[in-house]
Amino acid sequence: MLLSEIEHNPESLSATVWQQLANQVLAGQSVTRQQALSILGSPDDQLLDLISSAFRLRHKNFGKTVQLYFLMNAKSGLCPEDCNYCSQSKVSDAPVPKYNILSRDKLLDGARLAAERKSKTYCIVISGRAPNEREMKAVETIVPQIKEQYGLNICACLGLLDEDQAKRLKAAGVDKVNHNLNTSREHYAEICTTHTFDDRVETLKNVRKAGMELCSGGIIGMGEKHEDIVNMAFELNELSVESIPLNFLHAIDGTPLEQKEYLNPRDCLRALCMFRFVNPTSELRIAGGRERHLRSLQPLGLYIANSIFVGDYLTTQGQPPQEDYDMINDLGFEITGSCMT
Numbered sequence: 001m002l003l004s005e006i007e008h009n010p011e012s013l014s015a016t017v018w019q020q021l022a023n024q025v026l027a028g029q030s031v032t033r034q035q036a037l038s039i040l041g042s043p044d045d046q047l048l049d050l051i052s053s054a055f056r057l058r059h060k061n062f063g064k065t066v067q068l069y070f071l072m073n074a075k076s077g078l079c080p081e082d083c084n085y086c087s088q089s090k091v092s093d094a095p096v097p098k099y100n101i102l103s104r105d106k107l108l109d110g111a112r113l114a115a116e117r118k119s120k121t122y123c124i125v126i127s128g129r130a131p132n133e134r135e136m137k138a139v140e141t142i143v144p145q146i147k148e149q150y151g152l153n154i155c156a157c158l159g160l161l162d163e164d165q166a167k168r169l170k171a172a173g174v175d176k177v178n179h180n181l182n183t184s185r186e187h188y189a190e191i192c193t194t195h196t197f198d199d200r201v202e203t204l205k206n207v208r209k210a211g212m213e214l215c216s217g218g219i220i221g222m223g224e225k226h227e228d229i230v231n232m233a234f235e236l237n238e239l240s241v242e243s244i245p246l247n248f249l250h251a252i253d254g255t256p257l258e259q260k261e262y263l264n265p266r267d268c269l270r271a272l273c274m275f276r277f278v279n280p281t282s283e284l285r286i287a288g289g290r291e292r293h294l295r296s297l298q299p300l301g302l303y304i305a306n307s308i309f310v311g312d313y314l315t316t317q318g319q320p321p322q323e324d325y326d327m328i329n330d331l332g333f334e335i336t337g338s339c340m341t
């Protein structure tokens with residue numbers, strides 16, 4: 001089968017067609033939206049061939065390395081926004097902890113844990129629409145201390161940021177800002193009405209202008225169409241996002257999306273493959289929902305993605321870190337850039 005036939009006949013794909021698609025990307029030619037859609041719609045019988053093709057792109061850019069990230073929920077709950085997937089939103093009844101920004105000692109404790117768990121990056125996350133002055137000052141104060149004491153990279157996830165706030169974070173030593181697009185522009189109003197997709201894009205542009213790296217991804221499994229997932233992957237490509245966390249909706253009781261759990265592990269792997277093909281040089285992280293949705297197929301995900309979170313997520317539990325280390329070891333992969341190695 002010829003590569004052009006991917007676009008017209010996804011049902012009868014042969015193994016070689018995915019290798020041809022990888023050849024195309026390795027030769028510097030981007031995949032088309034139609035080819036990306038074909039990845040999402042490809043049959044289970046083609047999954048291993050698709051993964052082995054995606055692995056060639058992963059290998060070219062990241063070898064067999066795995067980058068670990070560690071999350072700290074530095075402020076929880078109390079959010080005035082209405083993101084339907086989020087247990088910390090004003091429309092959620094989920095019994096999540098509610099607290100204001102953590103003390104200096106607790107943030108430093110988190111950094112110590114991140115370093116002990118072989119993470120190179122400490123992600124400081126606060127709930128809310130945008131950081132207030134007190135939160136900005138807390139982050140500006142703690143970041144240099146963490147860097148000096150533990151040598152960790154810092155990713156800040158503080159909500160919407162204006163240009164001035166982005167510049168201040170850069171000056172404080174923040175390396176990267178996380179602000180997820182979450183879904184496509186077209187689907188955005190279905191999951192949130194208190195801010196827009198364009199608000200999120202503007203924050204990413206402010207971060208870029210300030211000279212920091214972008215971390216931005218999305219959530220699969222919120223009732224979106226395949227076209228939405230593809231559109232999000234292309235938006236991230238247009239923004240040249242360096243690091244893409246891909247979450248799989250963990251529908252939490254008490255949130256508006258509590259009934260929405262329909263993903264299977266093969267869907268998740270196809271979505272990861274599509275993101276790898278559209279964003280071959282971006283770090284791709286299997287994020288929230290990894291254990292719940294990929295289940296026994298988690299190791300296959302690491303042939304496509306090159307990063308995971310170690311430890312817990314913001315309001316849900318991850319698997320014990322040792323299981324992640326064992327998985328990475330069993331694959332013959334290696335943790336990269338750890339501050340403890």
Ligand code: SF4
Pocket residue numbers: 079080081082083086087088089090126127128129159
């Ligand atoms: S802005 Fe952030 S914390 Fe607030 S509801 Fe949305 S995702 Fe949750």
